[in-house]
Amino acid sequence: MLWIILIVAVIIILIIGIYNSLVSQRMQVKNAWSQIDVQLKRRHDLIPNLVEAVKGYMKYEKETLTQVIEARAKAVSARDKGDLKEIGKAEGELSGFLGRLFALFERYPELKANQNVMMLQEELTNTENKIAFSRQFYNDMVMKYNTSIQVFPKNIIAGIFGFKSFDFLVIEKPEEKEAPRVDLNV
Amino acid sequence: MYKKLTFYDLQKINKRKTIILILSFILIAGIIGFSIDNLFLGFPEYIKFPFLTIFAIFLSVFQSFASYMYGDKIVLKSLRARPANPEVFEEKRIINIVEEMKIAAGIPMPKVYIIDTDIPNAFATGRNPENSSVAVTKGLIKLLNREEMQGVIGHEIAHIRNKDILTMTVAATLLGIIIILSDMISRGFRFGGPRGRRQRISSRGNVFLLLIILIVAIIAPIIARLVFLAISRSREYLADATSAELTRNPISLANALEKIYLNQTGKPIGNKAVSPLFIVSPLKSKLENKESLWSDLWSTHPPIEKRIFYLKQMVKNI
Numbered sequence A: 001m002l003w004i005i006l007i008v009a010v011i012i013i014l015i016i017g018i019y020n021s022l023v024s025q026r027m028q029v030k031n032a033w034s035q036i037d038v039q040l041k042r043r044h045d046l047i048p049n050l051v052e053a054v055k056g057y058m059k060y061e062k063e064t065l066t067q068v069i070e071a072r073a074k075a076v077s078a079r080d081k082g083d084l085k086e087i088g089k090a091e092g093e094l095s096g097f098l099g100r101l102f103a104l105f106e107r108y109p110e111l112k113a114n115q116n117v118m119m120l121q122e123e124l125t126n127t128e129n130k131i132a133f134s135r136q137f138y139n140d141m142v143m144k145y146n147t148s149i150q151v152f153p154k155n156i157i158a159g160i161f162g163f164k165s166f167d168f169l170v171i172e173k174p175e176e177k178e179a180p181r182v183d184l185n186v
Numbered sequence B: 001m002y003k004k005l006t007f008y009d010l011q012k013i014n015k016r017k018t019i020i021l022i023l024s025f026i027l028i029a030g031i032i033g034f035s036i037d038n039l040f041l042g043f044p045e046y047i048k049f050p051f052l053t054i055f056a057i058f059l060s061v062f063q064s065f066a067s068y069m070y071g072d073k074i075v076l077k078s079l080r081a082r083p084a085n086p087e088v089f090e091e092k093r094i095i096n097i098v099e100e101m102k103i104a105a106g107i108p109m110p111k112v113y114i115i116d117t118d119i120p121n122a123f124a125t126g127r128n129p130e131n132s133s134v135a136v137t138k139g140l141i142k143l144l145n146r147e148e149m150q151g152v153i154g155h156e157i158a159h160i161r162n163k164d165i166l167t168m169t170v171a172a173t174l175l176g177i178i179i180i181l182s183d184m185i186s187r188g189f190r191f192g193g194p195r196g197r198r199q200r201i202s203s204r205g206n207v208f209l210l211l212i213i214l215i216v217a218i219i220a221p222i223i224a225r226l227v228f229l230a231i232s233r234s235r236e237y238l239a240d241a242t243s244a245e246l247t248r249n250p251i252s253l254a255n256a257l258e259k260i261y262l263n264q265t266g267k268p269i270g271n272k273a274v275s276p277l278f279i280v281s282p283l284k285s286k287l288e289n290k291e292s293l294w295s296d297l298w299s300t301h302p303p304i305e306k307r308i309f310y311l312k313q314m315v316k317n318i
Helices: A002-055 A059-081 A084-107 A109-113 A115-148 A154-161 B007-040 B051-078 B089-105 B138-143 B146-161 B164-190 B195-200 B203-230 B234-247 B250-262 B293-298 B304-317
Strands: B081-083 B111-115 B122-128 B131-137
Touching: A002 A059, A002 A084, A002 A115, A002 A154, A059 A084, A084 A115, A109 A115, A115 B089, B007 B051, B007 B164, B051 B122, B051 B131, B051 B164, B089 B111, B089 B138, B089 B146, B089 B234, B111 B138, B122 B146, B122 B164, B131 B138, B131 B146, B138 B146, B138 B250, B146 B164, B146 B234, B146 B250, B234 B250, B234 B304, B250 B304
Parallel strands: B111 B131
Antiparallel strands: B081 B111, B122 B131
């Protein structure tokens, strides 16, 4: 009788341990995601300011400006839905159009003299880089967590308590992204 | 060959090196104090108390503690670094790049400093990743484009993550003190040195004195060698490689190194003690660019061509 109680106690302790480790790993994934999310939001907020600032100078680039605005709208709605595949695709497209817009700046010397525009461009480059670097970290955390909930015996506890796997964030950059990158110091 | 070490190993090696540095500093300070005691105060004949020896040991313990706690501030102050101003576009960009690279390396945000000089260079200092600083010169900001700057900042962030900064900062500040002290002792030799006091020191004291000078002459280079070994060249290669790993852009760092190297003109920044801290040595000594056992032992930075070569080699492996 005592043995049975002992074995049950050990099993219960094991289950609690595994459950807690899964919860903390899930928390890490969510924290990693919130870092990306902050940057996505910042990026989406910066773009209208940039468009507003350059609109006056770039009268003949209406098409590119509209593409940027549309890509931003798509990215905003993808972020609201929280679908990672969609976010990855929309952000990739947005990067592509932004890159093209920045490349066009070369044709407008007055733009490069505008401190406000330069600052906005710098901030956008900064958010894009931060997203790229936090994405590595997020994907690492997802990899760790997803492996945990699939291996025995953790998968049993994950199944009982409904731990679901997370998607990786893959930002698909369209071909246009390979367009010349802006070099401010030249 | 450096890749086999994880950065956890590196952190342990650095900790050990820092302790060796501090202990040997206290030792050499004690010896210097002891020899001054004998040279000038005529101990043990005249006073029975080794005043300077005890004073030197006390001072060196205090100095070691100070360079551990405030070494970064001493270094930053001696180079007249000021905090970056986020209102200025160029300096805000440096802050942004540091933010990006600290995310990539997974360390807390370092403080960002600017040095108002036209000579391009950069360094990192601090006690640990939680208390660290990155400084770049105005000249560097003017010289590099954004991606090259990312490579340079990545190199400095690598020093912070590998905990090189403590060893390097402690070495720099302690080395500075040794330089001042040995200046003092050699000046002492020149003016009322052993010759002037010969009459007052007994023959037994004379032998004793000679022995002390001999010990100092043997110990000092060994200590200096230890210091240089502690801030050896391998950590520079490693920081280059880590930077390239973080930015995935070895070419930009290679370009940056070349540009910085070619623009080390005019009076070098800082002094001999702080020069190992910089990404490219400010001292234009020929030794820095030689490949030999001798230069490996005495110089703190690997030859720039070799660093660029390794970085370009990395491109093929990515």
